[in-house]
Amino acid sequence: MIGVMGSVNADLVAFTQRFPRIGETVHGKRFAIYQGGKGANQAVGVSKLGKSVRFLGAVGNDVFGDFLLKNLKEAGVDTSFVKVVESESGIASIWVSENGENSIVLSAGANASVNKGFLKGKGDFFEGLDYLLLQLETPLSGVIKACEMAKARGVKVILDPAPAEKLPTELLEKVDYVTPNEVEISAISKGKKLLERIKNLEKAGPRVVVKAGNRGVYFLEDGTLRNLKAFSVKAVDTTGAGDCFNAAFCVALSDGLNMDKACEFAMAAAAISVEHKGAAPSFPNLGMVEEFLKERKGEVERDEA
Ligand code: RIB
Secondary structure (H helix, E strand, O other): OEEEEEEEEEEEEEEEOOOOOOOOOEEEEEEEEEEEHHHHHHHHHHHHOOOOEEEEEEEEOOOHHHHHHHHHHHHHOEEEEEEEEEOOOEEEEEEEOOOOEEEEEEEEEHHHHOOOOOHOOOOOHOOOEEEEEOOOOOOHHHHHHHHHHHHHHOOOEEEEEOOOOOOHHHHOOOOOOOOEEEEHHHOOOOOOOHHHHOOOOOOOOEEEEEEHHHHHHEEEOOOOOEEEOOOOOOOOOOOHHHHHHHHHHHHHHHOOOHHHHHHHHHHHHHHHHHHHOOOHHHOOHHHHHHHHHHOOOOOOEEEEO
């Protein structure tokens, strides 16, 4: 069983040829509302890949809250630990450009209630978990507490430090894997070069996987920096690709795959996701990832960076 604690957002997405400059209005091409939020996305990603998953988080008592809960349930996520709170729901206002890049403004809403106090009496959530997925769209005090509660029960923790904020050592020393992108690792670790940043972060405890988009992933193996190059795909919408990666990485690790193979599996899932619109709705099921890996066998180049 995999657990996810984190944010749930309604993603209000405007697809546009280009982003407006300050003070400018541009015509959009399409608008859509999707279930999003880094936490909820990771939970849906795990479920689509065929693993049982339970989610801990909060939605507001508004029309978006109903929509978000319904979507999580329909995706097969156990929502019995999701609380409906007196607040608006989390909202992500997203622009997606023609080449698939995005800009996001987050309004935390109900996600802001998922703090240390929220975890009081929630021990049952952590019982029987093999892995716990965490991100940083809910308050850090809750993330630290969840990590402690997971560790006390022998649950392995994967932390996605997004959006990036300074992480205390008391948190990092309890995390098994941390998965920043290149911007995030610069914010949470010291060092001039990537290798130095990864080494500094690993000194605190976790293994580090750096998600570098179309340049693939970087990680340390016996002190050497390894780079797995990304699959070549045409990106339509990169929103949630990092969440898809984390969900698939966790599924692969829980199936016993080693670092190299787990990263390859996760890159395949993320590559499929960027070829479709939306975050969670674009995530593949297990059959799709297996088919993709079969078709693209041998494509991933492995370098010592
Ligand atoms: O990682 C993508 C997610 O970030 C979106 O779904 C949006 O809700 C924001 O939280």
